[in-house]
Amino acid sequence: MEERVGEVIEASTVAFTAQCYELYCLPPLGSLVSTRQGEVELYGIVHHAATGSLEPGRRPIARGRDEASEEDIYRSSPQLLKLLQSEFCALVVGHREGGEMRHYLPPQPARIHGFVYLCGPEEVREFSQSFGFLNLLLNAHLQTPPDELVAASLRRMGLAREDRHDFLVRAGRELALLIGDFNQLKSILGRLR
Amino acid sequence: MTQKLGTVVSGSVDGGVDVRLDAPVSVEDMAVGRYVTIEGQKQRFFGMITDVGLAVTDQQVSQSPPDLSDPFIAEVLAGTSTYGTLHVLPMLTIGGDAGLLEGPQPVKTIPSHFSLVNLASDEDMEMVFGKEDKERYWIGNPLDMETRLCLNLEEFVKRSNGIFGKSGTGKTFLTRILLIGMLQKSKAVNLIFDMHNEYGWEGSSEGSTHKVKALKQLFPSKVAVFTLDEENSRRRGVSTDFVVRIGFDEIEPEDMVLLRQTLNLTDQAIGAIYQMRRRFGKGWIESTLEMRDTEETRQLLRDLSIHESTFDNLRRGLEKVRRLPFIEPHVATDAVKSVLDYLGRGMNVVLEFGRHRDITAYILVANMLARRIYARYQERMEQAMAEDTTRPTPLVITIEEAHKFLNTEVATQTIFGTIAREMRKYNVTLLVIDQRPSGIDAEVMSQLGTKITCLLDNEKDVDSVLAGISGKSELKTVLSRLAAKQQALIFGHAVPMPVSFQPREYGTAESYRHFAPADAGQVDIEELWG
16 A cells, blocks of 8 residues: 655656655655656655754754653654654656556656655556666766665565565666676675665 | 577678677587577578677676675676677578578578577478488487488589598598498499498497498498408408409509609609500519519610619519519409499499508509599490480599598599599599598699598698688687597588588497398398397
8 A cells, every 4th residue: 555655845857855744754765656747647766865954044953961862852842843854855767657657757747745655565566567767766966876776776676576586686687787887786786685 | 499599799791790698598508519590680590609708798897706606696797797609600591582492592691780599490400401311311410409410412422522530530430321321322332442441341449349330231232342352351251242353464654653652762763664664565564573683674774764773763662562462463353344343233342451451552452443443434424425325323432541642742643633623524423531631632622522520630631621611710619629539520512501410320230220221121140149
């Protein structure tokens, strides 16, 4: 079952940013999320997440000097849960239009306030039938190193599959063909377990 | 079943095509000399693997090899960053529009990029090498394949052919197999100069005491054994049909010329031979040998302007000939006539040399008989052409140690050189067996239609055997990889493309049954007696 994890607050052709409903309820790095744009279902891979102050000018301050545990801080200052927010960014890696899965960019970006769902195993399996998305991941200019992102996303997809080993081998072979730099390939393969 | 190996990635007609192996195919399963088909867009190509290689996509792979103890990494890299390559020499096009009508054609182009490469299936092999039938004869199996390699013997005997290979590589067995084939499937008759007594009656197999049957035992009604050494043949239990004796008066100067090297004769001595023949006529050898050191002799030599040392040289040579046991002053039987009689009746003749394995004897006898038989054939052929009657049965003459007859110095003078060059005009061809092909005159080599070669390791020999063939350097690789025994490479007129093969089994009771199925009614006496 799909699980709703947030709402789009910023969107472009290549990526969208979503805010979580609950503080710290972030989807893991590399997981596949989706949002709807009319008839089109957009798929993104979580490449970055951050938790910070709701207002850019107000930085949190240390409050735990007299508290016994970290949890107690939140208990004694319940407003914190409202003043802080968790956000994550997803790189758009494909879309589904008319029932057909496509591993390239959609015609339109995501809508603001579109609900963002964490894809269930079924959908992940369907999406990972083909590795067309790897090229988008490798060539994106992001804060997160592409090696980490590729490895994380493949690890996550592997978890949804029964043929995990075969899947990773197939993905590895695909990467070997895409990546000219052998050292980069080695570093990704090393992160796949 | 066809097995997909990979795809064509580059190439040229001259150099062959490079194939990138697919990931699941291991280079270790590939072998030089195996056959593949390439599915081009318009036609199918048939080719041979001439090289197997390893390649990497990035030089860093070889500079810092990955940790292959991790099976995952090994599995991913095999066939992607590291992959195998094949070098394939396309040789024929099969299938396609022209191919179906006319059979396999030599290649004039190469398959396009990324054409699929498959291992050749048995059907493909059959399309190329044919099935065993009335004219085609099974000589062996292509290496690592179950398919039968069949030779069109009707075509084969139309040209002179050669069998080469180092000593002990299986030339004799191969020759026996071919002779049996010719006996069964071609209309030609064979005359075999059997220097080591291996083709007529029992021969031995190397490395064991096991005796191997030969032609006369397998086809008693089709083979006649002639011998130069009756006693030896009797001791070996051979039933001979004719004992060959040669008379002094039969030897012509032309027969002596060939012996120049073996008898150590000088050029002047050769000249003297002709003068003696003119002077004394038919009995020239006896007359020359009987000349004593008298004033009369000296006068004669002065008249003929022969120097004394030349005369001594000649006499020493003739003495050596006289010492040959089968030479007699005068012989009543005519060996040439009876050989021709047998051949005319469609019988194959094996001439055993018994103990006279001396090269002088072999050269003298082979050359004498062949010269006369060839002359007779020539006459009969010309007569048949003039009168438009039946032509004489095609004749194949088998000679061993062929470089002694066909080396550069004597090839122009001996009858074998003539037969090899003039080929089939007179329905006579040669089957040349030799271990030093480099010793054979290049012109003769170039006229040989089909060449079969076992392992050769001398550079010069390899070069001379492969001279003039396209894809020579690739075939060189194949030839040098042949096993030391029972593997051979065949190429030339009778086969559509070069093929390395393992000759069919010879020497077991079962193999004999395969070879002579027609004579199945005749129960083997050995078997009767258990």
